[in-house]
Amino acid sequence: MHIKEIDLRNFKSFGKRVKISFFDDFTTISGPNGSGKSNIIDAILFVLGLSSSKMMRAERLTDLIYNVNGKNPDHAEVTINFDNADREFPLDQDVVKVKRRIQRTEAGYYSNYYLNDRPCSLSELRTYLSKSKIFPEGYNVVVQGDITKTISMSPIERRKVIDEIA
Amino acid sequence: MHIKEIDLRNFKSFGKRVKISFFDDFTTISGPNGSGKSNIIDAILFVLGLSSSKMMRAERLTDLIYNVNGKNPDHAEVTINFDNADREFPLDQDVVKVKRRIQRTEAGYYSNYYLNDRPCSLSELRTYLSKSKIFPEGYNVVVQGDITKTISMSPIERRKVIDEIA
Amino acid sequence: KKDTFMENFLAINAHFKDMFTRLSDGEGELILENWEDPFAGGLTIKAEPSGKAIHHMEALSGGEKSLTALAFILAIQKHRPSPFYVFDEIDMYLDGSNAERVAKVIKDASKDGQFIVVSLRKPMIESADRTIGVTMQEDNVSSVTGVMLN
Amino acid sequence: KKDTFMENFLAINAHFKDMFTRLSDGEGELILENWEDPFAGGLTIKAEPSGKAIHHMEALSGGEKSLTALAFILAIQKHRPSPFYVFDEIDMYLDGSNAERVAKVIKDASKDGQFIVVSLRKPMIESADRTIGVTMQEDNVSSVTGVMLN
Ligand SMILES: Nc1ncnc2c1ncn2[C@@H]1O[C@H](COP(=O)(O)OP(=O)(O)OP(=O)(O)O)[C@@H](O)[C@H]1O
Ligand SMILES: Nc1ncnc2c1ncn2[C@@H]1O[C@H](COP(=O)(O)OP(=O)(O)OP(=O)(O)O)[C@@H](O)[C@H]1O
Numbered sequence: 001m002h003i004k005e006i007d008l009r010n011f012k013s014f015g016k017r018v019k020i021s022f023f024d025d026f027t028t029i030s031g032p033n034g035s036g037k038s039n040i041i042d043a044i045l046f047v048l049g050l051s052s053s054k055m056m057r058a059e060r061l062t063d064l065i066y067n068v069n070g071k072n073p074d075h076a077e078v079t080i081n082f083d084n085a086d087r088e089f090p091l092d093q094d095v096v097k098v099k100r101r102i103q104r105t106e107a108g109y110y111s112n113y114y115l116n117d118r119p120c121s122l123s124e125l126r127t128y129l130s131k132s133k134i135f136p137e138g139y140n141v142v143v144q145g146d147i148t149k150t151i152s153m154s155p156i157e158r159r160k161v162i163d164e165i166a
Numbered sequence: 167m168h169i170k171e172i173d174l175r176n177f178k179s180f181g182k183r184v185k186i187s188f189f190d191d192f193t194t195i196s197g198p199n200g201s202g203k204s205n206i207i208d209a210i211l212f213v214l215g216l217s218s219s220k221m222m223r224a225e226r227l228t229d230l231i232y233n234v235n236g237k238n239p240d241h242a243e244v245t246i247n248f249d250n251a252d253r254e255f256p257l258d259q260d261v262v263k264v265k266r267r268i269q270r271t272e273a274g275y276y277s278n279y280y281l282n283d284r285p286c287s288l289s290e291l292r293t294y295l296s297k298s299k300i301f302p303e304g305y306n307v308v309v310q311g312d313i314t315k316t317i318s319m320s321p322i323e324r325r326k327v328i329d330e331i332a
Numbered sequence: 333k334k335d336t337f338m339e340n341f342l343a344i345n346a347h348f349k350d351m352f353t354r355l356s357d358g359e360g361e362l363i364l365e366n367w368e369d370p371f372a373g374g375l376t377i378k379a380e381p382s383g384k385a386i387h388h389m390e391a392l393s394g395g396e397k398s399l400t401a402l403a404f405i406l407a408i409q410k411h412r413p414s415p416f417y418v419f420d421e422i423d424m425y426l427d428g429s430n431a432e433r434v435a436k437v438i439k440d441a442s443k444d445g446q447f448i449v450v451s452l453r454k455p456m457i458e459s460a461d462r463t464i465g466v467t468m469q470e471d472n473v474s475s476v477t478g479v480m481l482n
Numbered sequence: 483k484k485d486t487f488m489e490n491f492l493a494i495n496a497h498f499k500d501m502f503t504r505l506s507d508g509e510g511e512l513i514l515e516n517w518e519d520p521f522a523g524g525l526t527i528k529a530e531p532s533g534k535a536i537h538h539m540e541a542l543s544g545g546e547k548s549l550t551a552l553a554f555i556l557a558i559q560k561h562r563p564s565p566f567y568v569f570d571e572i573d574m575y576l577d578g579s580n581a582e583r584v585a586k587v588i589k590d591a592s593k594d595g596q597f598i599v600v601s602l603r604k605p606m607i608e609s610a611d612r613t614i615g616v617t618m619q620e621d622n623v624s625s626v627t628g629v630m631l632n
């Protein structure tokens with residue numbers, strides 16, 4: 001199983017729809033300061049429910065919707081297409097699609113997850129993801145500035161990472 | 167006023183006495199990972215009383231004494247010689263010498279400050295230093311990994327930096 | 333429960349020793365605070381980069397901490413790979429030769445898993461299979477400028 | 483007391499606007515939460531790097547945060563210089579062109595004060611007046627390898 005494509009719509013600085021293809025090997029993302037590299041990582045955390053808004057550098061979830069001088073759409077959406085040929089994701093399909101959409105409303109916002117276009121809850125999604133070894137603590141994702149996190153975490157927290165694997 | 171020389175004895179990885187000369191312009195310090203660059207910065211924080219042991223990456227002050235397989239001196243000392251030709255430091259001398267020594271004892275340790283080889287208290291040293299605009303919060307020193315500290319500090323803390331200058 | 337934990341721990345520790353040596357020329361090891369009952373204690377790391385004497389983890393330099401943290405993550409990856417790994421500027425503290433070493437190790441690890449790594453450094457970009465360029469256009473809109481194949 | 487504060491604040495703010503533009507091509511400004519009684523509130527920063535729309539400071543990228551923080555420190559330096567400034571790898575988040583910009587600004591600021599900067603990056607090393615090399619010998623002992631003059 002691997003990430004085949006990420007589809008960003010109005011997510012943070014991605015005001016125009018962008019689809020990025022990935023392969024099952026080693027890809028780098030590069031570009032000037034402030035160009036949107038870390039926003040792509042935040043999109044992965046967002047759609048898989050791997051993090052709080054603070055980790056995505058937003059005060060509220062609605063801060064994740066593209067917002068620039070007057071252009072102010074009312075929703076943002078991120079979709080990841082996984083290549084599931086090896087059936088590591090416990091569904092019998094070649095491609096598994098995980099989507100999350102956030103919609104701004106008068107009173108606040110809605111945030112919904114979808115698995116193959118069918119609405120699902122975060123806890124249902126997490127059950128599927130941990131079967132394919134994608135854990136909510138996301139030790140397989142290191143956000144910018146956080147590389148020494150495993151050194152500064154407490155010994156108990158560090159031991160818990162091994163518990164999860166076991 | 168500027169730093170003319172730093173003299174390190176048994177401070178962290180400086181097991182052999184090292185004297186480093188500085189000039190009143192722009193100097194870079196470079197070298198491989200783990201070679202001792204940040205330990206020089208820690209020595210400046212140590213001798214001027216600008217930080218707690220945590221900021222110098224030590225659990226106890228005695229962890230600042232050089233300590234490697236069996237070589238285990240009982241004291242460490244850092245001296246800074248300031249060029250005071252412009253009398254910015256409120257003493258009528260061309261060179262002002264600030265020294266701090268930490269001595270391990272049976273029961274714990276001693277930590278002493280010296281101004282021109284005369285013992286002085288940290289608060290006395292701080293009074294002199296703030297007259298030459300070296301403040302305990304040390305906003306003129308940015309430790310490794312801390313460059314975005316002014317962004318993540320609270321608005322009140324940030325305003326206090328201006329209070330100090332005023 | 334304890335048996336499964338110990339089985340995983342010993343396997344990961346073996347990978348950690350190997351990975352730590354590859355990344356920093358020194359010796360490292362994972363240590364349980366309580367071997368009798370692992371769940372009653374935590375897990376500390378013994379790290380002696382390039383043959384240095386052992387110090388508190390806190391006293392390690394920025395570069396040494398990064399290498400130690402990476403050795404831990406990649407040891408787990410060797411034992412039980414996740415489908416993908418996403419790293420954002422993990423090489424920012426590293427000097428030239430350590431950045432090259434890390435890039436080689438990731439290139440090697442990418443045989444058993446997908447690695448997506450944000451980096452500004454040449455060693456990482458040159459080791460990757462491809463690089464996705466990102467740029468900011470007017471109106472504050474990010475876009476992908478295309479892909480460079482290595 | 484309020485008068486001295488406001489006098490210092492307005493001078494520093496003027497320097498900040500200038501420094502922010504030099505470092506990031508955009509517009510920045512220091513904003514008091516309570517202009518009537520500054521001591522009752524804090525100080526926030528408005529940062530619009532290279533003409534972008536204004537966002538929470540939190541949403542800025544690693545490089546943009548570094549430039550903003552540096553503009554603040556250097557604005558104070560211009561107004562009331564400390565005898566020396568010591569920076570440890572302040573350029574680690576910066577891309578090549580921003581690292582060059584920052585190195586030039588520090589070179590310029592070093593006319594009114596002493597700057598001691600730990601760095602692994604070429605733009606900073608090449609702009610300095612001299613570079614002190616540090617290395618680790620056997621026995622875990624650091625030593626200074628000499629000084630390169632530019
Ligand atoms: N909701 C939003 N709408 C529009 N732009 C946004 C939004 N949230 C964040 N941004 C913009 O995204 C930019 C930050 O992007 P990002 O953190 O991905 O940069 P980066 O490429 O990682 O840069 P660096 O190399 O400095 O880390 C900021 O300039 C910010 O203005
Ligand atoms: N009390 C001590 N005695 C001996 N060595 C020590 C002591 N305290 C710290 N060290 C050593 O100092 C080294 C760290 O040095 P320092 O942090 O200055 O490196 P650096 O040159 O800044 O590296 P980087 O480029 O990775 O930031 C560690 O390897 C540590 O073992």
Ligand SMILES: [Mg+2]
Nearest residue numbers: 038144543544
């Ligand atoms: Mg970034």
Ligand SMILES: [Mg+2]
Nearest residue numbers: 204310393394
């Ligand atoms: Mg360092």
